[in-house]
Amino acid sequence: MNAIWKDIDAGKIAPVYLLTGLEQHLLDTTIKRLIKAIDGIEENSVIRFDMTETPIESVIEEADTLPFLEDRKFIIAQNASFLKAPDKKEKIEQNTALLDKWLDHPSPTATVVFLAPYEKLDKRLKITKSMMKKAVVVEANRLEGKDLTTWVQQECSANGVKISGETAQYLVDMAGNDLLMLSAEVSKIAMYMDGQGEVTKDIVELLVPRTPEMDVFRLTEAYMRGDVRRTVSIYHDLLRNGEEPIMLTSLIAGQIRLMIHVTSLTKKGYQQQQIAKTLNVHPYRVKLIMENRQVPPMDRLLLILEKLAAIDYKLKTTGGKRERVLEVFFMEPL
Structure with missing residues (x-):
C-alpha cells in the first residue's frame, strides 16, 4: 500500500x-x-x-x-x-x-x-x-502487530514527531487498534508537542484517555495478585469517574470469561494471534493474560465467575449502597 x-x-x-x-x-x-x-x-x-x-x-x-x-x-x-x-x-x-x-x-x-x-x-x-x-x-485490511505499530510510526512522522516501536505499541494498547481513533490521538499528541520531538510513554499517558475496559483490566489484575489496597483504590477511582457497579461487575465478569477462554485455548496449543482471532478480541489483551503468572487455575476462575453472577443479581434486586457490595467482594480472599 x-x-x-x-x-x-x-x-x-x-x-x-x-x-x-x-x-x-x-x-x-x-x-x-x-x-x-x-x-x-x-x-x-x-x-x-x-x-x-x-x-x-x-x-x-x-x-x-x-x-x-x-x-x-x-x-x-x-x-x-x-x-x-x-x-x-x-x-x-x-x-x-x-x-x-x-x-x-x-x-x-x-x-x-x-x-x-x-x-x-x-x-x-x-x-x-x-x-x-x-x-x-x-x-485495506485491518492492521495488526508490527504492521500496526509501523503505521503509527509513519503517522507520527507525517505529523512531524518521532515515536519508537515500543511507545507506538503502548499507544495502541491505550487507544485500541481503530485507525481513525489512532490518527486522531497522533494528531492531538503532535499538536501538544508543536510538531517536533519524540513521543514518550509519559506523553501518551498524559494525553490518551484510558477506556473503562483498560481500567477494569488493571482492577482485575490487582485483584488476581491479591493486592486489596490497589484493587479498592482503582475501584474508587472508577466510581469517582462515574462508572456504575453493575457495569463494572459485567466488565470484570467479561475479563474473567476471557481468562477462561484464553487458558482453555492455550492448553489446546493455540498461539496468541489465533486466540485473538478466534475470540475476536485485541491481541494485546490475550498477550497480557498469557504472560500473567497470577491467573488462577480454571476451577478458581469458574468460582469467581459464579460469585460475580450472584453479585450482579444482588445489585439489580436490592437498594442501598450498591457500591459496597462489589467492594466487599474485592476484600474477600481469593
Whole structure:
C-alpha cells in the first residue's frame, strides 16, 4: 500500500483502482490522496455512483465522455458488490462482461475507483480476477502487530514527531487498534508537542484517555495478585469517574470469561494471534493474560465467575449502597 501511495503522491495516477477491505480509514486516505494528486479535482467535483442502484454502463459512459473545464475526471463507483458472492437481494444485474472488455482500454481522461468495502471478494468470478489483474488494487485490511505499530510510526512522522516501536505499541494498547481513533490521538499528541520531538510513554499517558475496559483490566489484575489496597483504590477511582457497579461487575465478569477462554485455548496449543482471532478480541489483551503468572487455575476462575453472577443479581434486586457490595467482594480472599 505504501508503494501505491508514493506513486499517487508523485502524480503517477492509474486509470482504474480497486479499493477493497474493511479498514475505512485506509480507504478514505487513499481517496483523499488521489483527489489531492489529480490537478483540478476537488471534493465537490468527484462523480459518485452507487453500484447497487446504477448499471455499469452509466459508469463507463461517464468515464468515456470527455471532461469539461478540467483535464481529468475522478469517478468513484461505490459498493461494487458484483465483485463478491452473488446476492439475490441485488436490485440490478451488472453487465460484467462489458466492464471486463472496457478494462482492457479504460478512458485516458478519467480515473475510476471501484470501491468494494467488504472483507472478502469472490476471486472465482471472472470479473474479480480481471479487476485484480488490470486495476491497481489497494487492500485495506485491518492492521495488526508490527504492521500496526509501523503505521503509527509513519503517522507520527507525517505529523512531524518521532515515536519508537515500543511507545507506538503502548499507544495502541491505550487507544485500541481503530485507525481513525489512532490518527486522531497522533494528531492531538503532535499538536501538544508543536510538531517536533519524540513521543514518550509519559506523553501518551498524559494525553490518551484510558477506556473503562483498560481500567477494569488493571482492577482485575490487582485483584488476581491479591493486592486489596490497589484493587479498592482503582475501584474508587472508577466510581469517582462515574462508572456504575453493575457495569463494572459485567466488565470484570467479561475479563474473567476471557481468562477462561484464553487458558482453555492455550492448553489446546493455540498461539496468541489465533486466540485473538478466534475470540475476536485485541491481541494485546490475550498477550497480557498469557504472560500473567497470577491467573488462577480454571476451577478458581469458574468460582469467581459464579460469585460475580450472584453479585450482579444482588445489585439489580436490592437498594442501598450498591457500591459496597462489589467492594466487599474485592476484600474477600481469593
